[in-house]
Amino acid sequence: MRRNRALLLAMGLCLVGDPGHADEALRARARALFGPLEPPAASNVAEVALGRRLFFDTAISADGRTGCVSCHLPGQWGADGRARSPDARGRLTSRNSQTIFNAVGQPALRWVGDRDTAARQAEGSLTGSLGFASTADALPLLRQRGYEPGFRAAFPGMAEPLSTATYGRALEAFQATLVTPGRFDDWLRGDDAALGPLEQQGLQTFIDTGCAGCHRGPRLGGEAFAKFGVVKDYWTETGSTDRDTGREAVTRNPADRHVFRVQMLRNVARTAPYFHDGSVADLREAVRVMAAVQLGRTLTAAETGAITAFLESLTGSVPAGFSTPADPG
């Protein structure tokens, strides 16, 4: 009887683990692989204010009703919930709109890494989603809408403070404030209760499965390029009908065919649909696809569930400054 009780106790310990010890080993590994998301750096208040105003202004576009905010919505966690998005020319963008939260500071931006800073991304959007014939075409509209004092305040001492370059810089300054730390960061910093047992188990599975090989750094991704479809072609699993060649379109290098930027996973549970073509709507299915095509692994339902629970713990809060301003001035 005593022996049975000892056995039951041992079984109990096996099931529960030694939480203190196991947590610390997992935390040390997670710190080494990811590290917490740092709050935004101090920034020029006038530049941020200008960027914020520009971001939400839907008049600065070819159709006069499209703005950055059209594809990066507060209610959609800085993305837009659509597979592809209508632009100011009434066409669909070529790839899924990505969240701008935590995006500033990545070594390259957009699905194929064709813009290297958020400032250049914003400048590029003038002739892209915002539909102007040239970037300079936006400047008269900016003047007309009374932006000159804002640019002068944000970029004092410049001979010509209102330009497409400063337009980009202001938007980058604003977006740099959109950092969303969450429970995962609390846990990394030592708060044991910040992640539940299933989330911790999911983190362990995420690492053990090999996901962290690419999805690393404080954003759990965003730092590297990878071929989408290592073990098998991605469209065999996603059902994508358009076989996007990815970064090859930028580099003209056949080795970059179907290569995309590794997506960051911060707030991933709030930014469906997934992949460059928005072909997968469900996070569990996205996890299954990634394990299958990148790592050749068939995850069990329990593994997929645990990883998904962990990914849900990466949801932060929509930054306070990220809402349509009551006063657009």
Added chain:
Amino acid sequence: MRRNRALLLAMGLCLVGDPGHADEALRARARALFGPLEPPAASNVAEVALGRRLFFDTAISADGRTGCVSCHLPGQWGADGRARSPDARGRLTSRNSQTIFNAVGQPALRWVGDRDTAARQAEGSLTGSLGFASTADALPLLRQRGYEPGFRAAFPGMAEPLSTATYGRALEAFQATLVTPGRFDDWLRGDDAALGPLEQQGLQTFIDTGCAGCHRGPRLGGEAFAKFGVVKDYWTETGSTDRDTGREAVTRNPADRHVFRVQMLRNVARTAPYFHDGSVADLREAVRVMAAVQLGRTLTAAETGAITAFLESLTGSVPAGFSTPADPG
């Protein structure tokens, strides 16, 4: 009896597979992931000749007996077979000497990606392995050894053709000729017999295991950075005593701790020892370590053997131009 024969035939087919069909699927995937190594681009003959002479000249160093060739030997496939290498100041270099074959054209060089072109790598070696106090200290020696006509011929029209910048450019031009395609490329281009069954099986295992997630492109690597030790710390498996922080030393970003460049695998079977610290001498063991620490996989002996056989098929030929010149002029 007829049924038994049919059964035996079917079993035979299962064992052998349908070579034509299976090969084509594997080939298509391998082409998508890697692609053949292209022969060197046409180059300036005078620049290449100058670079070649500089490469093999062991007099242009602080101790007068060290040259590029000292750590990149013809008999060692452009590496040197040592864990770390003595430099011209009699110290050991901080990390393992990497092969220079197929190295030109990678987006960054050295273990931590701290030099972005082979020209800058060569310039850096003047004050590094070659031991000069400053790069300019090498110039009088170059003049003294009669290099001026060679620089004038290689860089005509320049006001000052002999400089550390042109020194780097000449060495890059020479190294760009050191491209070593091999049987794998023949197979990728359609020569079925170029890879044996075990090598093809190893290629399939290499892909299915997830190795190709990082080791991609025509060099099977060299294009990205990765944390060494995703699932567990690398030193737990390699026995490394020095826990090199890797790229963090360059970027000062804690997310880059233990991050190194993904090594290319061309000629890997000829460039032991492995890893940044040369801590593993055997290719099979290196394969086992990589699967364990990067992908959390315990490979069977058969899997390790097949992957190793495939890696051995990546051995090309030492380029004809890569040998100590009989006439150093």
